[in-house]
Amino acid sequence: MLRPAGPQAEALAGVMNTTLVVCAFAFVFAMVCLAAALWWKGRRPVPTALWLWGGGLVLPVLVFGGLLLNGERLAHGLDDPSPPGALRVAVTGHLWWWSMRYEAEPDAPAFATANELRVPVGRPVTLTLASEDVIHSYWVPALGGKVDLVPGRLNRLTFTASQAGVFRGPCSEYCGTQHAAMVLQVVAMPPEEFAKWRRAQAGDAPEPVSREALRGAALFRENGCVACHAVRGTKVAGEAGPGGAAKQDLAQAPPLGPDLTHVASRLWLGAGALRNRDPLGDPRTALRQWITDVQQIKPGARMPSYRQLKADEIDAMVEFLAGPPVAGGGSERPLVASTP
Numbered sequence: 001m002l003r004p005a006g007p008q009a010e011a012l013a014g015v016m017n018t019t020l021v022v023c024a025f026a027f028v029f030a031m032v033c034l035a036a037a038l039w040w041k042g043r044r045p046v047p048t049a050l051w052l053w054g055g056g057l058v059l060p061v062l063v064f065g066g067l068l069l070n071g072e073r074l075a076h077g078l079d080d081p082s083p084p085g086a087l088r089v090a091v092t093g094h095l096w097w098w099s100m101r102y103e104a105e106p107d108a109p110a111f112a113t114a115n116e117l118r119v120p121v122g123r124p125v126t127l128t129l130a131s132e133d134v135i136h137s138y139w140v141p142a143l144g145g146k147v148d149l150v151p152g153r154l155n156r157l158t159f160t161a162s163q164a165g166v167f168r169g170p171c172s173e174y175c176g177t178q179h180a181a182m183v184l185q186v187v188a189m190p191p192e193e194f195a196k197w198r199r200a201q202a203g204d205a206p207e208p209v210s211r212e213a214l215r216g217a218a219l220f221r222e223n224g225c226v227a228c229h230a231v232r233g234t235k236v237a238g239e240a241g242p243g244g245a246a247k248q249d250l251a252q253a254p255p256l257g258p259d260l261t262h263v264a265s266r267l268w269l270g271a272g273a274l275r276n277r278d279p280l281g282d283p284r285t286a287l288r289q290w291i292t293d294v295q296q297i298k299p300g301a302r303m304p305s306y307r308q309l310k311a312d313e314i315d316a317m318v319e320f321l322a323g324p325p326v327a328g329g330g331s332e333r334p335l336v337a338s339t340p
Contacts, residue, residue, distance in 0.1 A: 005167060005188070008144035008159045014074045019067060026063060049073050078145065082126035082158055087119060090128045093136030093149040095175065095302065096182040096260055097271040102198070111202040112230075113260030115271045118187045119203075120194035121161050129155040134176065140169030148173060161188035164266065177300045183272025203234020205261045208320050217319030219313055223306065228257030231321070257303065263287070264322040273298045287318045 004010040008155035040046070059278060079099065082088065088103040097115055104110040119125045127139055131149035144159035161167075171182040208214050217234060263269070264283035269276050269290045274297055276286045290297065291314055295305045306314065 003142055005165060006144060006160045006162050007144045008078055009127075011074045011078060011143055013146055015071045017068050018074075022063060022067060030235055033274070033282075040073050050105070060245075070152050073120070073251075078158075080158070080312075082156070083124045086124040086126040086158065088128070089117065089119075090125050091117070091149075092136075092174075092183075092333035093129075093131040093133075095133050096171070096178040096298075098182070098184045099258065102202075103135065108195075108198055109202045111198075112259045113201060113266075115183075115268065116185045116266045118185060118189055118193040118194060118197055119161055121188050123163050123191065124158055124160045126156065126158045129157060135173050136171050136175050136182070138169065138184070139168050139172040140184065143169075143186060143188075144165045146172055155166075161186075166188060168272070169179070170202050178298055181271060181273045181298050183268070185272065200266075201262055205231050205323055208323075212316050212319045213323070216316035216318065217315075219309070219317050220320055223309070225317075228259045228303070232259070232261040239253055260321060262323070270294070270301065271300050273301075284315075284318045288314055291317060295299065 002013070026044070090101045090103070092099045098117075099112065099114050100106075101112045102110055102119055119141060127138070129147055129149045130153070131151045133151065135151070136149040137146055138149060140159075142165075143161055144298065147155050147157045149155065165188055167186040167188065169184040169186055171179055171184075173179075174180065202319050208295045216277065220231075262274070266276050269286055274286050274290055276283050291306050292309075293305055294301055294303050309317075310314065
């Protein structure tokens, strides 16, 4: 909010800055009145009506009325319906991660991803916000206001990113033990890079071909990962599971765990719990650590640690999940990071 990166955030920052200035002025004014009262003590009394009508009615009406009018002026239009041409994404809060589904467009199919919202710079984005369990709250301070995700309701938020960068959005409504580790990363990209990323993400994950990746796919299935996760395009693509490829409609079959298609291209794992790349840029290191020690990294997450697996079995599963590099994904291109 202190460093707005979009018109909606700039409007809200304007409201906040004006309020801070007025409050600071009111504080100084009150201190001056206090000093004057102490100095004036014992001299000619001030008429009671002046205190009551002036300080108790006229002054508050002018100050708070002015702030209200200013806020209405600056925030006007923030809740308008989705503008034409907006990118539409359905965001759903879970304990403790985010799922999102990009709606289909004439030149782009729908697809699902998790914990990372990528948007094009300069294009309005309309989010429909829902929750599958408890009340969560979407708030990316650099890009706009805060909206709650309430079970049984659909809320809406529209924002536009005016500059490229990575913007952090923690869940801002306490939702359980891992509330603080439920972070959404919003990545604003130049339009041409976003289009490239979207094409790549909408595509299926490549079917594993190497011996190790094939073994990893088999382990992924044998250890029950498919009950919660989907890897679109592969033979273990959430077969028969709630997040399976055949049940991608979130309205009909909400997933139990994040869609892992192209998971290696994301910046973080576990909704901001673990950076997805080591200093050498290898996503396999973080994936290996996550599978082995998830309950140590994010206690309470609805996924067990798989320490019972042998190291070569973990490596095989990581090889299957990481797959080949995805166009437009990952952190190859440095972006300006922003925090609330």
